[in-house]
Amino acid sequence: MKVRVRFFARFREAFGPELEVDAIKGETLLEIVRRAASSKRDGYSTLFEEDGRLKRFVIVMHNGSRVEHADAEQISVAEGDEIAVFPPVAGG
Amino acid sequence: MIGIQREDIDLGRMIERARVPEAGAIVVFDGIVRDDDIQEMELEAYREVALEELERIAEEARRRFSLAAVEIVHRIGRLKVGDNILAIVVSAAHRSEAYEGSRFIIEGIKAHVPIWKKELRRDGGRWVEGEANTMNGIES
Numbered sequence: 001m002k003v004r005v006r007f008f009a010r011f012r013e014a015f016g017p018e019l020e021v022d023a024i025k026g027e028t029l030l031e032i033v034r035r036a037a038s039s040k041r042d043g044y045s046t047l048f049e050e051d052g053r054l055k056r057f058v059i060v061m062h063n064g065s066r067v068e069h070a071d072a073e074q075i076s077v078a079e080g081d082e083i084a085v086f087p088p089v090a091g092g
Numbered sequence: 093m094i095g096i097q098r099e100d101i102d103l104g105r106m107i108e109r110a111r112v113p114e115a116g117a118i119v120v121f122d123g124i125v126r127d128d129d130i131q132e133m134e135l136e137a138y139r140e141v142a143l144e145e146l147e148r149i150a151e152e153a154r155r156r157f158s159l160a161a162v163e164i165v166h167r168i169g170r171l172k173v174g175d176n177i178l179a180i181v182v183s184a185a186h187r188s189e190a191y192e193g194s195r196f197i198i199e200g201i202k203a204h205v206p207i208w209k210k211e212l213r214r215d216g217g218r219w220v221e222g223e224a225n226t227m228n229g230i231e232s
Contacts, residue, residue, distance in 0.1 A: 006138070008136060008138050008206065008208060009136060009208035009210070009219055010219045012136070061138075061141065061206075064140065064141050064144065084138055084141070084206075086138065086206060086208070087208070087219070087222065088221065088222025089202075089203075089204065089205060089206050089207060089208065089222050090202075090207070090208050090209050090219070090220040090221065090222040091135075091137070091142070091166060091178070091201055091202065091205045091206075091207025091208070091209070092123055092166075092177070092178055092198055092201045092202040092205075092207075
């Protein structure tokens with residue numbers, strides 16, 4: 001099943017605006033983000049610590065709603081889902 | 093009107109829309125590009141979510157401060173020093189609610205709306221760091 005991963009700001013510069021990932025049934029949000037991050041050289045260390053956790057400042061959204069890192073490890077993706085990954089916001 | 097757009101902001105029209113019979117005060121906030129030794133600024137948004145957040149913040153402000161009208165327009169794209177970035181126009185029966193409502197909205201935008209700014213300098217670009225807030229990945 002297809003899942004869309006979108007990146008913004010400096011993560012967009014690192015990974016491109018979006019990637020389509022072919023997800024396996026039962027894969028979690030975090031696993032998809034990990035795969036997307038690994039698609040680029042040095043991409044993994046942009047988003048993840050050496051111990052495999054997401055860096056603290058990385059924000060993850062699932063279909064437009066913010067997801068805590070701990071929940072991203074539990075929530076399974078579904079066909080057509082959109083995951084967004086971005087740094088802290090700085091509008092205004 | 094709540095919007096995200098590339099084109100410049102028509103402040104006059106926003107003020108006219110906020111000029112409703114029950115209002116006794118209109119407060120205008122106009123955020124502009126400051127000359128921090130930059131050439132230009134590039135803004136980007138997670139548009140769909142940013143619009144939803146702006147609507148949510150506007151509704152919360154209307155309710156909390158009894159605002160008569162709320163107008164918010166945020167720009168994206170490439171802007172130069174002095175250009176409008178964000179305009180917030182609110183009206184209320186009295187000035188205190190209008191001032192407080194306007195302040196609530198700008199602080200809400202800075203904390204919650206997925207928009208980013210990149211300062212473009214002669215020696216390259218630098219993403220503006222988000223302020224310590226609820227969208228900084230630390231608090232929930």
